[in-house]
Amino acid sequence: MFKDIFKKTRYVTIQPAPVQNRSSSEISPQPPTLSKKELxxxxxxxxxxxxxxxxxxxxxxxxxxxxxxxxxxRISARGRLALLADENSFEEWDTELITLDPLEFPGYEGKLLEAHEKSGTTEGVLTGRAKIEEIPVVLAFNEANFMMGSMGSVVGEKIVRAIERAIELSLPVVIFSTSGGARMQEGILSLYQMAKTSAALGKLSDKHLLYISVLTDPTFGGVTASYASLGDILIAEPNALIGFTGPRVIMQTMRQELPTGAQTAEFNQEHGLIDLIVQRAQMRSVLARLLRYHQGGA
Ligand SMILES: [Zn+2]
Structure with a gap:
């Protein structure tokens, strides 16, 4: 079991670092040690x-x-959080959820451990509540450094719990997607998360609570086909690749060339999938403005 590997390697508890400020040191996790060769x-x-x-x-x-x-x-989940949230406003949720290996998929435990060491996190999503320019909001960020933010059971469960808490607290939700799609090593349990996250967002919508989806490079597969595309407002970062299947598979299946730039944020905006493309430096102020409009306070 992956949990046992954590115990053996003393990675049982990973305390989230509080967001002290939005300094550059928060932008990406520092590698624990660097050999001379890596430097x-x-x-x-x-x-x-x-x-x-x-x-x-x-x-x-x-x-x-x-x-x-x-x-x-690409930027880490904590790097994004540090750029967006008000100082010391973030409260992380569900850090105790750890992925098991329900299908005993060959090599999965080792991949999880490797991903943990690379990212410094226990799973492919970071969730919690925070404030953006004093406006309370529920946030979720996929972690690209953890198996490219792929959606397994824990990622789906953390996102659903975050949405359900947003409903309890009557708060808007902002999710930053960065994902290769569903996690193949969990088979149908991974695909099930698509329906689960979509159903939770349906409940959020029934309560007339705002959901802003931010698609970043790359957003693909089961994540594009579920929560990433269900935002009331869809924002993308410049030059982000967004799609369902990769271009090679589409070309092999359709037997035709894709248009130039297909699957870029810019192409998707031109064709109506994306509402806004926002530079990273402006993301905090744009989100704050949108959240404020929907509070009725602007
Ligand atoms: Zn350049």
């Missing part, structure tokens, strides 16, 4: 869009947005 690679990053070689520290200080061409690099 040079972690200092510099090449921008995949403009090719500029960026000093990693400068990139972190700029919220992981390229200082030359504004390409949005």
């Amino acid at each position: 040079p690679d972690s200092l510099w990053v090449k921008c995949p869009k403009c090719g500029e070689v960026l000093f990693n520290k400068d990139l972190e200080e700029n919220a992981r947005v390229c200082t030359k061409c504004e390409y949005h690099f």
Whole structure:
């Protein structure tokens, strides 16, 4: 069992770090130790869009947005939280939920442990309540560093619990999706989370509570086909890839070429899926404005 591996490796409890401020040091988790061999690679990053070689520290200080061409690099769940939430306002929920290996899928336990070590978190989503410019809100962020934010039972359960608490507390919900889709290692239990999260959002909607979905790079598969697409307002980050299936599979199935730029946030906005594309630096103020409009206070 994965829980046993946690015990053996002393990773039983992972206390969430409180959000002290929105400084650059919060933007991505620091690796626990770096060998001499690893050090040079972690200092510099090449921008995949403009090719500029960026000093990693400068990139972190700029919220992981390229200082030359504004390409949005992926960012950790806690990095996003630090950029969005008011200082010390975050209360994390359901940290005790740990994924088991119900199907005894070959290699899954090892993958979970690896993901835990890479991300410093226990699962592919971070949930809780916080304030954005003094407005109370329920937040969820997929963690790209944990199996690319794929949705297994715990991810689905944490999102549903967050939505149900939002209903109890009469609060709006904002979910940041970053996900490769459903988690194959949990089979049908993973696919079941699509219906479960969608049903919970249906209840939220019945209570006339606002749900803003923010799609970030990449959002695919079972997550696109469930909670990520069900927002009252759909926002995307620039250059985020958003779709259901990857382009190669579509081309093989449909036997036709995809249009240029298909599956980018910009293409999806042009074709009506996305309402707004918002730069990371403006995300906090845009969300605050939207939340305020729906409070009737603006
Ligand atoms: Zn660039």
